[in-house]
Amino acid sequence: MTDLGTRAEGNGTSLLLRGLRKAFTDVQAVDGLDLEVERGECFGLLGPNGAGKTTTIEICEGLTIPDSGTVELLGLNWRSDAAELRQRIGIQLQETQFSEKLTVEETLRLFRSFFTRGISVEESIRTAQLEEKRKSRVGGLSGGQKQRLAMACALVGDPELLFLDEPTTGLDPQARRHLWDLVDELKQAGRTIILTTHYMEEAERLCDRVAIMDHGRVIALGTPQQLIASVGGEDIVEFAVVESNDSPVPKGEGAPVGHARVDVEMLLGIPGVQSHRVDAGLHQLAVSEPHRVVPRIFTALTEQGMHLSEFRTHSATLEDVFVRLTGRNLRDE
Amino acid sequence: MSKLDMNWRERSSLFQLTVVRFKLFLREPEAIFWIFFFPILLAMGLGIAFRNRPADVLQVGATTTQLTQALTAEKGLAVKTLDEAAGMHELATGQIVLLAVGANDIGAVYRFDDTNPDARTARLLADRAIQTSGGRHQAVSTADELMHETGSRYIDFVVPGLLGMNLMGSAMWGLGFAIVEARQKKLLKRMVASPMPRWQYLTSFLISRIGLLVVEVAFFLGFARVAFGVPFRGSLPELAALCLLTSLSFSALGLLVSSRATTMEAASGLMNLVMLPMWIMSGVFFSASRFPAVIQPFVQALPLTAAIEAMRGNMLQGTGLGQMMGKVAILVAWFVAPFAVSLRIFRWR
Numbered sequence: 001m002t003d004l005g006t007r008a009e010g011n012g013t014s015l016l017l018r019g020l021r022k023a024f025t026d027v028q029a030v031d032g033l034d035l036e037v038e039r040g041e042c043f044g045l046l047g048p049n050g051a052g053k054t055t056t057i058e059i060c061e062g063l064t065i066p067d068s069g070t071v072e073l074l075g076l077n078w079r080s081d082a083a084e085l086r087q088r089i090g091i092q093l094q095e096t097q098f099s100e101k102l103t104v105e106e107t108l109r110l111f112r113s114f115f116t117r118g119i120s121v122e123e124s125i126r127t128a129q130l131e132e133k134r135k136s137r138v139g140g141l142s143g144g145q146k147q148r149l150a151m152a153c154a155l156v157g158d159p160e161l162l163f164l165d166e167p168t169t170g171l172d173p174q175a176r177r178h179l180w181d182l183v184d185e186l187k188q189a190g191r192t193i194i195l196t197t198h199y200m201e202e203a204e205r206l207c208d209r210v211a212i213m214d215h216g217r218v219i220a221l222g223t224p225q226q227l228i229a230s231v232g233g234e235d236i237v238e239f240a241v242v243e244s245n246d247s248p249v250p251k252g253e254g255a256p257v258g259h260a261r262v263d264v265e266m267l268l269g270i271p272g273v274q275s276h277r278v279d280a281g282l283h284q285l286a287v288s289e290p291h292r293v294v295p296r297i298f299t300a301l302t303e304q305g306m307h308l309s310e311f312r313t314h315s316a317t318l319e320d321v322f323v324r325l326t327g328r329n330l331r332d333e
Numbered sequence: 334m335s336k337l338d339m340n341w342r343e344r345s346s347l348f349q350l351t352v353v354r355f356k357l358f359l360r361e362p363e364a365i366f367w368i369f370f371f372p373i374l375l376a377m378g379l380g381i382a383f384r385n386r387p388a389d390v391l392q393v394g395a396t397t398t399q400l401t402q403a404l405t406a407e408k409g410l411a412v413k414t415l416d417e418a419a420g421m422h423e424l425a426t427g428q429i430v431l432l433a434v435g436a437n438d439i440g441a442v443y444r445f446d447d448t449n450p451d452a453r454t455a456r457l458l459a460d461r462a463i464q465t466s467g468g469r470h471q472a473v474s475t476a477d478e479l480m481h482e483t484g485s486r487y488i489d490f491v492v493p494g495l496l497g498m499n500l501m502g503s504a505m506w507g508l509g510f511a512i513v514e515a516r517q518k519k520l521l522k523r524m525v526a527s528p529m530p531r532w533q534y535l536t537s538f539l540i541s542r543i544g545l546l547v548v549e550v551a552f553f554l555g556f557a558r559v560a561f562g563v564p565f566r567g568s569l570p571e572l573a574a575l576c577l578l579t580s581l582s583f584s585a586l587g588l589l590v591s592s593r594a595t596t597m598e599a600a601s602g603l604m605n606l607v608m609l610p611m612w613i614m615s616g617v618f619f620s621a622s623r624f625p626a627v628i629q630p631f632v633q634a635l636p637l638t639a640a641i642e643a644m645r646g647n648m649l650q651g652t653g654l655g656q657m658m659g660k661v662a663i664l665v666a667w668f669v670a671p672f673a674v675s676l677r678i679f680r681w682r
Contacts, residue, residue: 097518
């Protein structure tokens, strides 16, 4: 586990997890997890499907009882302070389908009645930007609108701590950006937010700190910038090659013939190249100062008699961090 | 953001949950049909099929004009003259129930199916008419006195049965389906993730059930009264109490059936498994006492049997609840036991 220290400045701990474990019949979903989330922080649990994110967040929400470990929220715990905690936290679950025949306003009025204090139904509708849909039945809402309704239901009690489980999964890019703006506003208002996601761009965009999870453990923890810097290079160069006298490599199954012959040592010898890996015929180099390194890569490949069939560079992302740490891709699982 | 201007209705979660239950019910047109109109349609159909006709007139045939004349004297028969072949055809196709064939050596031969009660009646009437026309006199002088009393008709018998069946269906489906659907859609889990008191969620179902019950029972019994003149001989408050108890028992049973099921298919199968024996054995359409003595203890212990027999006792005989404590006890037991068990095993997620 790579703990990169330096937590966001806060005034107290909102969430504290120590030695958390939870096994289901066929899988150890959470396998010894320690986390601390400061007040006012937007904290992300990032990981592929099945990494244990939802189990972890549902343990925090008091919906799943851990096999062992400590859970402390706002200085309280589920065993003795459940009623108070329910009043003080806001929850948005994965895949909740609200009653289709109720309107947005009716649904929110119902949820508002569960809380002793909170914001008005009116205000929750405004925050979630559902003014035009207030009289519409839930069944007629788009995916993004339903998700914003779920968010509004989590907000009616004016929670100190907000849990969002995969808030944008299944949404189109526009609806996703819309929801991101909403989370941004909540962050500005100083709320503590804990969210899970398997979209690295979402974690990068929204979270002050991110814990990358895999197989029920935290494998890296820090700000997105720290994690990306830990890859060892700020940029990623990706390329595929064919031998220059061959016909272009046919696309499709299997590694193309020419790849085995790329002299990896020679590439790693170029100053500024930090690491190399091959995934499905695509070479990936983590590099710093790409403007100096890239011309040398071209030269090196030409000297080896290779011809580029693909070439691109991008800034390193959390996806690259995950790939580096696990050798697997975050998505396509 | 702290204290807002909210009235008690907006603040009471029990009130809001109950209002939501009513709204969801009213926005489900199919449910309204099954609960309000289906029993009325059924009662209408049965009322028409089993209405007390001014004594059935039976269709018979005769092969000679003498026989026809003799039979015409009998008011219970409608006679036509046909040749033997045509007569046999009509007999076979059920257009007549008896054919009187003229013969030389004896007066007449009756052709009829002795397993058909109408045909047996026709034979008695036809024989009496033919014997009388042949000069037979009554050995003993007799007279008829006709009875058409309300309360002894089939429609009077079947209305309490339909009422019981309807209370069972609406309580079990109403509760069971809504709960399993909420569980399947993870709404149940979302509800318990909020500060909502769990007992209020279940209580809101009972309150809305009772509210709908009033409308449902009044509507159906009102119709039975106006359209068929079905009698109400017992105390109305006691009948209301019986309906309430019946509905609570079946709500508890519906809660039990839906306490674990996670899919509609599973719930629906379980519902039918629970309700089918009662549809068949609890005496909705015919008396439960027709079943063999061996299974009577089982039949009598079913909540629907107890409910229907108590309602018949109240409506048709005017029996007081005090005299039907056995039935009441069965219903109470069916309320308490399933409710207690389902509270223990209920799956909230």
